[in-house]
Amino acid sequence: MGIKAFLSKPLASWVVSRQQRWMAQPAQAQEQVFQSIIRKAENTAFGKDHHFKDIQTPQEFTQAVPVRDYESLRPYFDRLKQGERDVLWPGLPLYFAKTSGTTSGTKYIPITQDSIPNHINGAKNALLNYIHETGRAQFLDGKLIFLSGSPVLEQISGINTGRLSGIVNHHVPGYLRTNQLPSYQTNVIEDWETKLDAIVGETLHQRMTLISGIPPWVQMYFDKIMARTGKQIKDVFPYFNLFVYGGVNFAPYRAKLLESIGRKVDSIETFPASEGFFAFQNQQHDPGLLLLADSGIFFEFVPAEEFHQPNPRRLTLAEVQTGVNYALIINSNAGLWGYSIGDTVKFTSLYPHKLVVSGRLKHFISAFGEHVIGEEVEGALKDAMAEFPEVAVTEFTVAPYVSQTDAPSYHEWLIAFDTPPHDPAQFAKALDLHLRRRNSYYDDLIAGNILATLKVTLLPPDAFQQYMKRQGKLGGQNKVPRLSNDRTLADGLLAIFGR
Known part of the structure; x- marks a missing residue:
């Protein structure tokens, strides 16, 4: 066992121990998040427009702040893009995460100094939970591939702007950078097929242990490897044992991916978005994703059938039930308020609060x-x-x-x-x-x-x-x-x- 794998185990134990405290009292954790973000945003333009100084409870917040989507909040986002400070959150965003919208065209989601740990720690803690549960840490001693967007960032009013996966690439911990593939030179290639050919060339003879990405694009990577070698993935990468994915339901892709691999591998499902990292699978035997109740995001849940009504109920984490489809609404230290991310979720358990992503409001x-x-x-x-x-x-x-x-x-x-x-x-x-x-x-x-x-x-x-x-x-x-x-x-x- 290498030094990285060895040292990860006490770190994993410490992270899970801290996690179990808020898992036992998620409502209190959410209340602390709520009070923290409301108080910090009191003097922003949005906070003044919506009288944050007078808000003490989530119920008062729902009366003052309606549910909105990106288009409804666009005037505030446009002010940020023009370089105005203290609009949605104190100061300027650290980044804009650039993402495609079905109705709003390109969206620019702010990521702040306070919210970037949510993205980084969510992914990191998903791996540490896996290590703590299974005792398997050897993957940290091999090569780790993250199929992602380009890390090249542009500037909008002095704010670094790019795809979320490219932004996060700049925050990979230093101790993992020597393990990380593809190289920067390959990762900046814009054309996906050219980039994928280069990734195959770089990784084909490496000791790959972890592969992460959206399932259909990982399948394209596997297809190219098998076409080039005539072998299943297990024979090309005999030490590959952990697949990390998110963004889409894995079920339709599972059979083909496992057939391509040729044997069972462990997997971790995550629930990331440009707006935040919301949940991850913390137990191999349970497909439910643990909602991160203490990570700078105050969650609200609107019963999906009520979403388009004039005054839908907005429930806190303490009020949700299992088996009900909810529209997910977030309020965060990125300066997103009453923000509908467009996803619906369904809780599979309470205490701990675990969920599955059940669909899209517009799909x-x-x-x-x-x-x-x-x-x-x-x-x-x-x-x-x-x-x-x-x-x-x-x-x-x-x-x-x-x-x-x-x-x-x-x-x-x-x-x-x-x-x-x-x-x-x-x-x-x-x-x-x-x-x-x-x-x-x-x-x-x-x-x-x-x-x-x-x-x-x-x-x-x-x-x-x-x-x-x-x-x-x-x-x-x-x-x-x-x-x-x-x-x-x-x-x-x-x-x-x-x-």
């Missing part, structure tokens, strides 16, 4: 009143794949098809199969049945002949990669929407690959 289908959400389509696909073990899915999306004739409308599933089902018609039938079981509104529409059963359109394995490349969104942190209420993505795919 659903309700063209016919069915309100099908991401969790339901991903679950239906998982169940159908269990009945057809030969199936491996590369990527998929679902869109409504509104009939212009007397024939009924339907949901169209555009699926890129790495290995298609032996009987596509039966697979589609199973998929439809599992979705009907998960969504009673959809079931009623099928039973009433308002909708026809879903149709599956088979696409080539690299269909989504080609589409994303044409859109200039290949690689990095870009993700394919699971669900759409229109056919922009579906028709874009069909324009390339036909029906």
